[in-house]
Amino acid sequence: MEMQEVNLADFAAAHADGVTVVDVREPFEYVEGHVPGARSVPLGQLAAVVGELAAVVGELPRSRPVYVICAGGGRSLSAAQFLARAGIDARSVAGGTGGWARSGRAVVTGADA
Numbered sequence: 001m002e003m004q005e006v007n008l009a010d011f012a013a014a015h016a017d018g019v020t021v022v023d024v025r026e027p028f029e030y031v032e033g034h035v036p037g038a039r040s041v042p043l044g045q046l047a048a049v050v051g052e053l054a055a056v057v058g059e060l061p062r063s064r065p066v067y068v069i070c071a072g073g074g075r076s077l078s079a080a081q082f083l084a085r086a087g088i089d090a091r092s093v094a095g096g097t098g099g100w101a102r103s104g105r106a107v108v109t110g111a112d113a
Contacts, residue, residue, distance in 0.1 A: 003084035004091045005077065008103055011067055011093045020066045022046075023097070024079045033107035035069060035100055040113070043075050050086045069093040069100070 006014070015021065021038040023030050030040040041049050066088055070076040076092040083090035093100075101107050 003077075003080040005073075005080075005094050006067070006091045008093065008095050008099050008105075011069075011091075011100075012105065014065070014067060019064070022066060022068050022079070024068060024070050024075050025097070027111075029071060029097075031109065031111055033101060033109050034097060034113075036106060036108050037113055038069060040111075043070075043079055046079055046082060050083065050088070065089045065091050067091050067093055070096045072096040072098050 015035065015037070018037075021035055022041050023034050023038040024041060024043040024046060025034075026042050027040060030038075034040070066083060068076040068080045068083065068090055069092075070079070073092060073094050073096045076096060080090035080092035095103075097107065
């Protein structure tokens with residue numbers, strides 16, 4: 001499976017439909033502000049989560065896209081490539097959480113998705 005990169009407008013449309021969003025930033029970054037509904041799975045923990053489809057995120061869906069986001073797009077590209085190799089339809093969000101916030105879209109603070 002091949003990883004895709006999506007722009008913020010396409011991500012916003014998908015987000016409005018309730019897609020799975022995985023935030024691969026470090027916990028302190030996530031707490032400072034994240035996309036509503038995004039689940040925190042730091043990049044360093046992603047392999048363990050995928051390896052056992054662990055309860056950190058619940059089962060990552062294999063039948064629909066998973067949107068991966070970070071601060072600006074670098075870490076999410078790596079994570080989405082990893083997920084794609086694991087058979088997951090992964091899409092990296094170009095511009096990341098920073099771009100999301102700069103575009104005037106809402107962010108949530110705290111540890112809850």
